[in-house]
Amino acid sequence: MKKVLTLGLAAVMAVTLLAGCGGNDKEAGASGGGSPSASAGQPSDAGGKKRLAIIFKNTGNPYGEKQMEGFKKAVEENGDEAILKAPDQPTAEAQIQMIEELISQKVDAIAIAANDPDALQPALQKAMNAGIKVISLDSAVNAQSRITHVNQADPERIGRTLIQGVSEMIGGEGEIAILSATSQATNQNTWIEWMKKELEDPKYANIKLVKVAYGDDLRDKSVSETEALLKSYPNLKAIIAPTTVGIAAAGKVLTDKGLKDKVKLTGLGLPSEMAEYIESGVCPWMYLWNPIDVGYLAGYTAEALVKGEITGAVGEKFTAGTLGEKEIVADGDGTQVMLGDPFKFDSGNIAEWKEVY
Numbered sequence: 001m002k003k004v005l006t007l008g009l010a011a012v013m014a015v016t017l018l019a020g021c022g023g024n025d026k027e028a029g030a031s032g033g034g035s036p037s038a039s040a041g042q043p044s045d046a047g048g049k050k051r052l053a054i055i056f057k058n059t060g061n062p063y064g065e066k067q068m069e070g071f072k073k074a075v076e077e078n079g080d081e082a083i084l085k086a087p088d089q090p091t092a093e094a095q096i097q098m099i100e101e102l103i104s105q106k107v108d109a110i111a112i113a114a115n116d117p118d119a120l121q122p123a124l125q126k127a128m129n130a131g132i133k134v135i136s137l138d139s140a141v142n143a144q145s146r147i148t149h150v151n152q153a154d155p156e157r158i159g160r161t162l163i164q165g166v167s168e169m170i171g172g173e174g175e176i177a178i179l180s181a182t183s184q185a186t187n188q189n190t191w192i193e194w195m196k197k198e199l200e201d202p203k204y205a206n207i208k209l210v211k212v213a214y215g216d217d218l219r220d221k222s223v224s225e226t227e228a229l230l231k232s233y234p235n236l237k238a239i240i241a242p243t244t245v246g247i248a249a250a251g252k253v254l255t256d257k258g259l260k261d262k263v264k265l266t267g268l269g270l271p272s273e274m275a276e277y278i279e280s281g282v283c284p285w286m287y288l289w290n291p292i293d294v295g296y297l298a299g300y301t302a303e304a305l306v307k308g309e310i311t312g313a314v315g316e317k318f319t320a321g322t323l324g325e326k327e328i329v330a331d332g333d334g335t336q337v338m339l340g341d342p343f344k345f346d347s348g349n350i351a352e353w354k355e356v357y
């Protein structure tokens, strides 16, 4: 895995964090406001400022808070107002209610990390018909429900890398399980598909994927699902958790049960939450991208759409603040903007990164 996130960027992000956050990460659920009584008709800039909203999957997830922080930074760099939202539970229904509220508030844009690829379509199409610029980020909605998608990294690369990594950790043989987020999460499901494709290679003939469990990105459920995996599969050799909430919960369970040398852990984790498990060897290494950058790129993408600089078509380019020039590329029957490559965290670099995000 190429280490493309340099420490130079780490330094930039550290400064960003110091400058951009007064320790107030918990804005989700409390709408950043704006006047719900804005005049009727198309989204308006009556007060001068545009209002751009982000909806994350659910509250209580530090990764989501970082993503919202990056979105807010981008929107404020453009002189506009960010509305940060996330439901208590990671369900499509709860997100639909938030989309409806944002439609009545006549916001200018909605960026959503979706709890379901298809279920939000009527609500998001209603938003787009009202002139609201809709994009997804992190966890996509289908191409008919968005103008474009902001993707954190190549899903194939993420899925295949996780299997290659786990195979190395367990010497190419044994039972493995996946601890995912919700069963409807587009991003995790795509990564799991690629993991399964990678496992088809005969070189993994001695590795058996025994179960995909769902912790729903809720800490307690992720803990109990990990415990259930350990109980049901006493010979389990490794857990892959492609979710920052799941991997941290699994790290705690394996640590508390003293299973460090018996069951390996890898996946996608937030360095600040995983440092102790990487340092102790419970999780020898893991991967992630910069969640602040995912939100920041989504903020600039939404701004470019609101300003009419792009329409979401393949080949269009725009400047995404400190991330520089970005291009819209094809994604199945839709389009997307790609942030970059995932980054590998291990005992050699985790100390530096745990301060960053």
Ligand code: RAM
Residues within 6 Å of the ligand: 057, 061, 063, 064, 113, 138, 139, 181, 187, 217, 242, 243, 244, 245, 268, 269
């Ligand atoms: C969790 C969420 C998020 C995902 C990360 C890796 O925080 O499920 O959507 O991108 O993990």
